[in-house]
Every structure is written in structure tokens, then in C-alpha cells.
Amino acid sequence: MTSRSKNLILAILVLMTAGAAQARIKLVALPERAATVIRLDNPNSTLIEEERVLTLQQGLNKVDFSWKGVSIDADSIRLTVLDHPENVTLLNVSYPPNEAALVWEIACESNYAETVRISYLLSNIDRLITYKAIADKTETKVDLKSFLIMRNFSGEDFDEAHILLDYGQAFDQGIAHEETKQMLFLKAPDVPITKIWTFDAAKLPWDPEQLENRNVGIPVSYRIVNDKKSGLGDFALWGGKARLFQDDGSESTIFLGEDVTKQVPVGEKTELYIGDSRDIVVTQRKMSDRQTNIRRNRANQIILHDTDELITAKIENFKDSPAVLTMIQHIPGQWEMKDCNLKYKRKDASTLEFEIKLPARTDKGPAVVNLKMHYSRINVRPGRVMR
């Protein structure tokens, strides 16, 4: 045991003086730390479980657990008696003043060398999850690897511990204070992916011609579903940073980009934004926006009207492969579509989603799809923003 692991001190008290903590006399019989488990399934707190053998005498025993240089949530400390749970009873726990310590009062029916498990939440030791995925050349599947990054800045050295999450491979490893360890804990080959391009009219500029020397990038994402079809689906995937690469077909890879995924429950999907496509160009323009059905108040001010609006969008695919563009349009408030040349899904009251299939470019030029959206907003009250 290194000196640092003495930061956690377990002592059995045989004598108690009355009251003051400073006057407590400890007979220190330091039981060695046996099996240690570092459980990282909670992303916010790390649970340490360690087993120790306590030499307990018949009658009342006081066991002192103290720590220094580490941060332990005192309320989280639990003691579990493993060998004789019926004959060994934890009576109470007391906290001495101004000390990072607690004292267990344990009643024992006989003399035992009792194995106990002490568990507590230890601060400044945690884990991150990272992903590395290598897509094939055709971008239909990825080889997914997940790494557990363990960071120990707790003040405590763990010479040997069983480190585990709630899924994937467990590790028997030590980890020193201020050490970071990266361990491969999950491999999932051939996970199918869907590549998606998204143009959201509320987020991206409409007319690239108005931008001096700047391309409008259409965000590109990979969609991965956490289900059996994907060779996954046994457990929720933890959130973390994902780096995506692609096989270039000549025994090397290129780096496609990185994103953070949130936790992905079973059956759910995650979309990883890798970069922007500049080979799909959307030019959207408002060709008409007129007030109709105008109603005025006595002061002749317009208080209510409808609108007649025409939006056109030219979508050009300069890629040598086909693509499916998800186009999101927004019409606030009450509205009625008068004429729209492409099919859309109404995602909510004000959001329209088009799935636009774009063929590959030809020798003649880019593949072009035109959207024409003629609609009317109804009962618009000037000065009142409808969402």
C-alpha cells in the first residue's frame, strides 16, 4: 500500500475518553483494504466500495473511519457486514467535531474477524466516455469503439481496483492520484448509419449570393440508432465526445469531425454533426409578402389582416452522389398552405419538414430541385409576434 492510500484511515477504538475529539485515543489496527470496486455508472458521483476485515470483540466496538486530503461525502458512508450480518449489529454512527471522521458503534455477539464493506462517494474521481467511429468508404456503417476515461484527482491512490460501468468490459486496474487512464471498453463493428443533410431556414442564411465570399455549409450528420438492428440495443449508451473517421480506401483514414452525443437510451437515435457540406447549395427567397383581408380600427389603423406569401427555394446538388436533404421551414401562427409543389410533414404548429431527394450532378450541371411554397398567414395582429 502506498503512503497516499493512508489518507483513509480505519481504526478500531478500544478506549474512549469522554467527549472531546482531541482527547480520543485510537488504537490503530489498520486493516488492509481488500477488494475495491470503483463504480462509475453514475455520471455525477463515483461510488467506492472497499472490503476490510475488522477484528471485532464480543460486546460493544467502536470503529473509527477518518480521512484526510480526500473529499468524501460523510452522509454517503455505509457499512455493510458481510460474514455475520445477524450477529453483528451497527448501532449508531457519530461524527466527532471538527474532524473528517465518523465512529461506528458495533454490537457483536461473539469475537469475529468480520469482513465488512465500506462504501462512500468520493469526489474528484470520475469518468468520461469517448467514442471513435470509423465509417466505411460508402458511409453506410461504422466500426464503433467506446473508451472509458478515468480521471483520479481524489487524493487517493488505488493500487488495484475493479473498475466498472453498468455495461461493457470491467477492468482490474490500479489508478494513482492525478492519473488519467483510457481503456477500450466497448467494440461494435458494422453499426449502420444514415447520413443526413439538414437545411433549417431559421438557422442558415437564405441567399448565398448576398454573402461575400462565404459558403453556406449545410450541416451533415450521421444518425445511429441504439437498437438490435445496429448490433447495439442492450443498454443505453453514455453520452460523450465522439470522433468520426472514414476509411479512405487506401489503408488509411481521414478525420471527418467530432461531436458530443447525449445519452442514447435503447431504441433511441443519436445524430452526430460532423461538418458542413458546401456541395449542396440552397438559395431561398421570399418572392411575395402582401397583406390581404385587412381590417382597421376607427383610427384607420390596421388591427387584423391575413397575408399572401410566396417562398421559393432552389436546391442544387453539386455532389457526384445523390443525397437526401431535410429541409425545415417555419411559418408562425395560424396559416394555410395554398400551394406547395413538394410534399412536407407538419412537425408542429409552425414547423414544416421536407425530405428532398437530390440526384447526383450530371455532366450538364448540378441536380436542381425547386420548392415553391405559397401560403397565407391568417388573422395576423400587427405588433404581436405569433410563435
Place this chain on the structure above:
Amino acid sequence: MKYTIFTLLIATTLIIPAEAKIDLVTLPTRDTVQLTIYNSADLTLARESRALTLKEGDNKLQFSWENTLIDPTSLEMVPRANADRIDIAALTYPPRVKNLGLWNIESGVSGKVPVEITYLTSGLSWRAFYMGTLTEDEKTMRLQGYVRVTNNSGEDYENAQTRLIVGKIHLLDQIAELARRQYPYGRPGEIRPMDAARPASRRAGVAGEMMMMKSAMAKAPAPKEIKKEGLSEYFLYTIEGTETIPNGWSKRLPSFDVDEVEVVNLYKFEQERYGNSVVRFLSFKNDEKHNLGETPIPGGLLKVYRSVDDRQHLSYTGQSSFKYIPVNEDVELNLGSVADVVVEPKLMEVETDNYQFDQRRNDISGWDEFRTYAVEVKNTRDIPVKIEIKRNFNTTYWNLKKTGDYGEYEKVDQNTVKFTLTLKPRSTSKFEYEITTYHGTRQESYRSSR
């Protein structure tokens, strides 16, 4: 001078305490190195192959990268042979030392094992730039593309296969910031400082480029080919053979050289955007017809010259930075405002009519305005030019009547029209248009004429 110390130490003992890392040591040299350099971010993917001598059982391998800009979280090692018998289990970043990683390798074989080490590094960059030479009649242009690769990574890369990526990548963290961190993944609960400081650039870079060019000329008279291929949303340029780019140096490489790219001398006039001057554009298309179209053209700066005589004397026309141009897309290079093409719109007449009155408020509630503009367009150049004139009306309630010698006009959006004219050398063209705009309650009776 070599700034970097890359060490790869192999210790074949079972456990090495962090305090005493050096045990049995071999230092395998880098066999090959490949650099994939991005231009949209300070990012390079380095891939090197080395041959390790492993023993059966547990092996520890130390990799250190002092004075480089490597992102430690990107380090990965993969065996290229006996992959099923070699388990690269964990990578440890030991306490109280920086720029060092220890790999735990469980090997089922002993002897030489080729491995591939990949990592992301900062400090290498490239950019594209272009030179255009117009013929005297300005009908065609010779377009030469170059790339300039700069190494400020702290590491000398010798005989590296160099690949360049064109594309806009999504990054969460700057690689340079990751490389400078005290702890590779930070500390629990730590708020990361956003240190945007870049590595100090060295003055030697500029001189370096010139020297490299000379030596390259002396050694290799034939320019290197650049292989271009599309991957995902990116374009990958692979430079033939290998390159040696010492730290602090840059290298210029020719990317393409095409002659006789047909160009259109396009002039634009839009008061709201360019003021009262006409702005000159050079327009062509990135397609086969223009001897281009093989790959997209990465964004960069183009300097345009014009041949002025038979003895290859040049005149400098101007420069333009342009954006990434996909295959088959039109290119419009803004060369700045000019005085030799003039557009003068003049308001010739103003009329109002069709007043409506609000009896209750005793005021005007609606009216129409008629404005007549005369536009004079002069081409004082000795070559034909194409001119686009945009007019904005600030209202969606308008109708336009035209007179004069121009072709069709195009409605660009709800309040903008575009007139397009082609003018012969040294010629003048005039046209008029009458714009009617509807105001107040007159808007309710508006009907578009188009």
C-alpha cells in the same frame, strides 16, 4: 534543428512504477509518416508506422511528445499484424508528468510487430492561392493554382506523405488548446480555460519558403502531381511522393495549371450594396467546358494579371478572394470597383395619383407613386462587357413598365429586380423604366402585373 523529442520506450517488465519509467529500452524509428492537413481548422491527422519489439506477456510502452502540439486524447495505436493476439488494453497518462503516455500491451507473440500510431496535431496548415493571367482580349484566362503548406507544429516531418483536406469540419475543441492542457482530459469539475493563443510563428518561415523553392527547382524540374478524390463531404489532395517540411518552414506546391479558361467580364451595379460605382467581376464556371470541373476549387486569394503585349509583359488587374467552388458551379470573382464602365440611373419624373381619403380622420389613407428612371450604361472599354443592374424598391407592392433597349428583366425577390445588358466595346446603352408603388389603403387594391 529538431525541436521535438519523440520517444518510444519499451519496457518489458510487468509493472513499472510511474516514478521510474526507464527500464529496458528500445527506440524504434519512424518507418513512414503520413500527414493529412486540414484548411478549415488548425488540425492535422498524423499517422506513423513503427516496428515494435514485443515480448510475450505484458509490455509497457512509453510515448512522449515534448515540445509538440499533439492532442494527447487523440493518441491511438493499432497493431498491423497479429491483431487478434495483441491487446492494446489501456493508455495511461501518469501523474505529475506532461506529454507522456504509457500503453499497456498484452502480447501473444514475441518479436517485431508493426504498429500504426495515429494522433491529431496542431500547427500544420495549408492554404490555396491562385494566379490568373488574362489574354489581351480578356476572353480567356490561364489559371494556376498553388497550395502552400506551413509547418509550425514543433516537429520536423521528414519524407512525409502529405495529404490536404478541403472541407468544413466540425470541431468541439481546438487541438492547440488540447495540446497545451496540463492534464489530457482535464480534472473533474474543471472549467476549461479557453486559451486561444497560437504557437509563435517563426520568421524563418518566409525565408524558408524561398529556399525550399530554389532547392526544389534544382532537384526536381518536373512539378509533382496532386491526386484529387472526394471522400464524404471533403476533398482529399494527395501530393505525389513524400515531402520534408522542417518545423517553421513552408512549402509551395503547384496544384493545377489550366490554360484558356473562358471568362465573362461581368459588371454589377447595385446602389444599396456597392454605392454608385460599378464593380467588376470575372466570371467562369468550374466545369469541363472551361477546362476545369475535375474537382471543387478550394477558397483562396486570386491575383489577376492581364497580358499587355506579345513579349509577355503583364499588367496587374486586381485581386479577389473567393469561396469554395463546387464542381459545375459558377464563379464570380470580385475585382473591385472600376471607372471604365459607368451606370447612371436618373430619376426623370415623379407623379402621384389615385389618392384615397379617410373621412373620419380627414387625412390621406392611400395613394400611388409613379417614378420614371432613365439609366445610362457606358462601356468605355475596348472589349464587350456584360452588366447586371439591380434595383431595390423597399416595398412588395410595385409594378414595373420598361422602355428602351435592353432585354428582359428578372424579379430576384419580392422587392428587387435585375436588368441584364451586354454592351459592345466602347458603346452606350440607355433605357427607362417606370415603377409604380402602392401605398396605404391602395395596397389593398394592388394586383401584380407579373
